[in-house]
Amino acid sequence: MSYLLILVAKRLAISALLLLAVSALIFAGTTILPGDVAQSILGQSATPEALANLRRDMGLNESALSRYISWLGGIVQGDLGKALTNGTDIADAISKRLYNTVFLASVSAIIAVPIAIFLGLVAVRYKNRWPDKLISGSTLAFISLPEFFTGYLLIYFVAVKLGWFPSVATVYESMSFTERLTAVALPAATLTLVVLAHMMRMTRAAILNVMQSAYIETAELKGLSPLRIIARHAFPNAIAPIVNVVMLNLAYLVVGVVVVEVIFVYPGMGQYLVDHVSKRDVPVVQACGLIFAAFYIGLNMIADIVSIIANPRIRHPR
C-alpha cells in the first residue's frame, strides 16, 4: 500500500513541476519573443515618452527573471495582477467566468461521458456488424467537423428555425439553475458532439483491447454467460483505460470550450481570453493561459493516478 502512495506522490510532484515549467514557458513566450509589449499596446504612432512611461509602469525595465518571480509570487497568493486595458483586477473578473466555464464543461461532460461509453459498448458488442460500422463511420466524419460548424448548424436549425433554445447563451448571477441549464443547452450540445466522437472511438478501442485478452477467452471457454464475463472479467480491467479516455477528452473539452464560448457569446474564460488576446492585454492572457494549462495538466494527472490505482500490476515493485 505504501508503495502505491509513493507512486501517487511521485505523479503529483511531477505535475507540480510541470506546472511550474509551464508557467515559465508562458511567461517566456510573452516576454522573450520578439515584439515589444508597450509598442503593441500603444500602436505604431506612439511617442517615445509615452512608450517609456508605459514600460516603467509595467516594470519592463527590470530584468525578465525578477519580473517572473514577482509574477509567480503574486499568483501563489491569488493575485493575478491588473488588466492593462481597463485596470480591473484579473482575479475578480476570472472567478465568475471560471465558474461559468466549469459549469458549461461539466454539463457537457455529464451528457457526453455516459453516451460515449454506451455507444462504445454497443460498437464492441456488434463488432464489424452494421451498428458498429454505423457508429464508427459517423464518428469518423464528426471528428473532422470544426466546432463552429456544429455550433452554427445548431443555432441555425434549433434556435432560429425551431426556436426551442436561445441562440445566445447569456447567463447572469440571479438566474435559477433551470434557466441556466436552458441557456447553456446549445453550447453544451455542441461540446458534447465535439468530444463524443473522440471519446467513443477511444472507448471502443480500449474495451476491444481488453476483450481480446487470453483471460476473456478462458472465461468464454469455461462457459460463463456473456453478462458474467463482462461484469466480472472485462469491466474491472477496462475501468482504467476508460477513465483514461474520459479524462483525456475532458482535457480536450477545456480547449474546445474556447471556441464554443465565442460562438455562443457565453461569458466564460475562453471569451475573456480571446477578447484580451486581440487587445494584446498580456497579464490577462498569461493568467488565463496558466489556468487553462493547469486544468489540462490536472486532468491528465488524474487519468494517470486512476490507472495507477486501478492496475494491481504496477502496485508492486519489480
Add this chain to the structure above:
Amino acid sequence: MTSLFLLAAIFAPWIAPHDLGDTVGGVWEPSSSEFWLGTDNLGRDLLSRMIYGARTTIFIALMATALSFTLGSVLGLGAAVIGGWLDQVLSRFVDLLMSIPTLIFALVVLSVLPANLITLILVMGILDATRVFRLARAVAVDINVMEYVEAARLRGEGKIWIVFREILPNALTPLIAELGLRFIFQVLFLSALSFLGLGVEPPDADWGGMVKENKDGIIFGIPAALIPAAAIAILAISVNLIADWVLNRTTDLKGGRSGQ
C-alpha cells in the same frame, strides 16, 4: 472533392466571377443567378470569396504542414540517432510544449507577436512539429536497432549517411501516412484561429475568417456563415478519407492507428 478545392485554390484569380474586395450587391442577398451563393456581410460575392478563401486556407495550411514536417522529422530523427543529452533536452522540451493545449499556447504567443502571415505560419508549424517529432523519434528509435543499421554502422558509415540512407527511407511511410492527418489539423487550427479573429487579417479571408464575418447573420436566419464552415468540414472529411485510403493501401501499417 479535394481536387475540386485544390483547383479552386490554384486558379482563384481566373475562375472567381468577382474580385476579392468588390462590393457588388446588397448585404446578405440570397443566392441568385448572378451571385450563386448570395452575398456576404458587406455585399461582396460569396462564391468569389469562397474561391479566394480556398487559396488562403490551403496555402497557409500546406506551408505550416511543410514546416512542421521538416522541423519535426529532422529533429526527431536527429534525436533518435544521436541520442544522449540532445535527445533528452529535445524530448523533455517537447513534453513541456505538449502539456499546454495547442490552441491556448498559440493564443498566448499571438498576443505579443506582430499579426502577419509569416508569424501565423511559424506558430502553427512549430507547435505542430511537436507531434511530428514524437512520431519521427519513435519510428527512428525502432529502426535504429535493426540489423541493417547495425551493419551500416559496422561498415563505418557516418551518422549523416545512416540517417539519410538507412533510416529515412524506412521511416518515410509512417510519416507520409501522418501527413494527411496533420494537414487536416492545420486546416482546423487555422480556421479556429481566424474564427477567433487572430488568424488571417481582413480584407483577405480564409474560410474561418469568413465564418466570423458572417456569423451575425445566423440569428436572422441567414445561412451565409454556414457555407464556409461546411467547406472546411468537407475539406477535412475528404482529406481524412484519402489518408485512410492511403493507409489501407500500405498494408504493413494496418492497425497502427487503433485508438486514434
